[in-house]
Amino acid sequence: MSDIKKIKDEFLSKLKNQLTISEVNQIKTDLFGKKGLISSEFKKISQVDENNRKKFAVQLNEVKEELQERIDSKINEIQNAEINEKLIKEKIDITLPSRPYIKGKIHPVSQTIDEISSIFSEIGFSVEEGPDVENEYNNFTALNTPDNHPARDMHDTFYLDRNKHKLLRTHTSPVQIRTMLKDKPPFKIIAPGRTYRSDSDQTHSPMFHQVEGLNIDKDINMGHLKGCLNYFIKEFFEVDKIRMRFRPSHFPFTEPSAEVDIGYEIKNEKIIIGEGEKWLEILGCGMVHPNVLKNVKIDTKTYQGYAFGIGIDRLAMLKYGINDLRSFFDCDYRWLNHFGFDPLDVPTNYRGLSR
Numbered sequence: 464m465s466d467i468k469k470i471k472d473e474f475l476s477k478l479k480n481q482l483t484i485s486e487v488n489q490i491k492t493d494l495f496g497k498k499g500l501i502s503s504e505f506k507k508i509s510q511v512d513e514n515n516r517k518k519f520a521v522q523l524n525e526v527k528e529e530l531q532e533r534i535d536s537k538i539n540e541i542q543n544a545e546i547n548e549k550l551i552k553e554k555i556d557i558t559l560p561s562r563p564y565i566k567g568k569i570h571p572v573s574q575t576i577d578e579i580s581s582i583f584s585e586i587g588f589s590v591e592e593g594p595d596v597e598n599e600y601n602n603f604t605a606l607n608t609p610d611n612h613p614a615r616d617m618h619d620t621f622y623l624d625r626n627k628h629k630l631l632r633t634h635t636s637p638v639q640i641r642t643m644l645k646d647k648p649p650f651k652i653i654a655p656g657r658t659y660r661s662d663s664d665q666t667h668s669p670m671f672h673q674v675e676g677l678n679i680d681k682d683i684n685m686g687h688l689k690g691c692l693n694y695f696i697k698e699f700f701e702v703d704k705i706r707m708r709f710r711p712s713h714f715p716f717t718e719p720s721a722e723v724d725i726g727y728e729i730k731n732e733k734i735i736i737g738e739g740e741k742w743l744e745i746l747g748c749g750m751v752h753p754n755v756l757k758n759v760k761i762d763t764k765t766y767q768g769y770a771f772g773i774g775i776d777r778l779a780m781l782k783y784g785i786n787d788l789r790s791f792f793d794c795d796y797r798w799l800n801h802f803g804f805d806p807l808d809v810p811t812n813y814r815g816l817s818r
């Protein structure tokens with residue numbers, strides 16, 4: 464019997480045994496590796512005498528192919544067996560009862576931000592965002608806040624380095640600067656987000672939320688600002704009429720500046736918005752100071768506009784009857800379950816904001 468036939472018979476019978484993948488791989492190396500038996504036979508072709516050479520080569524190729532095929536199908540067999548074994552082991556009993564499905568709730572602050580965005584988008588504002596970690600320039604300097612301004616005080620601002628270059632933004636107003644540096648006027652944006660100040664009691668939290676508004680165009684005046692805020696307050700509290708007053712105030716980044724109060728009264732221990740003799744401050748606003756526009760290279764002869772900053776948490780508390788600001792950030796599941804909103808009930812102006 465020729466060598467080739469011997470190799471073939473020996474290995475075909477080996478491949479009939481039960482083998483692991485690594486054992487089959489070993490067989491492969493024994494046959495077809497650099498010093499493998501079949502590889503060595505191939506090297507002998509040139510030594511075979513000319514009359515038999517062709518026959519030898521044909522026979523060798525046939526054996527090679529047969530062995531290769533057998534090895535491939537053996538590997539297939541082993542892999543299939545492994546999969547079948549796994550399937551049997553990991554069988555799931557679908558007759559088991561399912562676990563109860565617990566639905567999450569949307570936090571009142573997130574809900575309020577969605578409502579505010581929806582109301583402003585209706586009159587052409589788009590939404591911008593800025594980072595919580597700001598630099599001193601965007602947060603103060605560019606907003607015309609002088610070096611000695613009390614807002615820069617260490618007692619109010621969380622600085623992140625000794626040089627007071629980086630800080631946690633104390634308001635959303637730096638997004639005005641970022642937006643105006645990035646694009647060309649006109650601008651009509653709101654920027655909701657987290658803000659930080661070193662303060663903590665029943666009505667102050669070191670992290671709170673604001674929404675900034677900015678409208679810069681060619682003929683914008685204080686009347687537009689009043690109209691816009693009046694529309695917003697009525698839509699937000701879902702009432703037809705609201706008592707509002709603009710009180711003169713001061714902010715470095717607006718001139719003139721105003722604070723806005725809304726009327727309210729307390730009936731049966733509940734706050735009723737829009738009626739009564741009492742006033743509640745809800746936002747700051749004004750016409751953007753020319754120095755701010757100059758800092759972002761906007762021509763103040765052509766463009767001017769208004770800005771406003773609204774405290775979101777307070778609005779949420781008023782609208783949804785929540786009386787301690789700190790409860791927002793306690794992460795109490797029972798509280799969230801009570802005050803939270805259905806995730807599938809996205810607020811829109813058409814369907815109603817909050818239901």
Ligand code: DAH
Pocket residue numbers: 633634635636675676714716717746747748749769770771772773
């Ligand atoms: N940034 C001010 C604050 O945090 C609020 C504010 C007032 C924003 C007037 C404005 C504005 O854009 O025009 O107290």
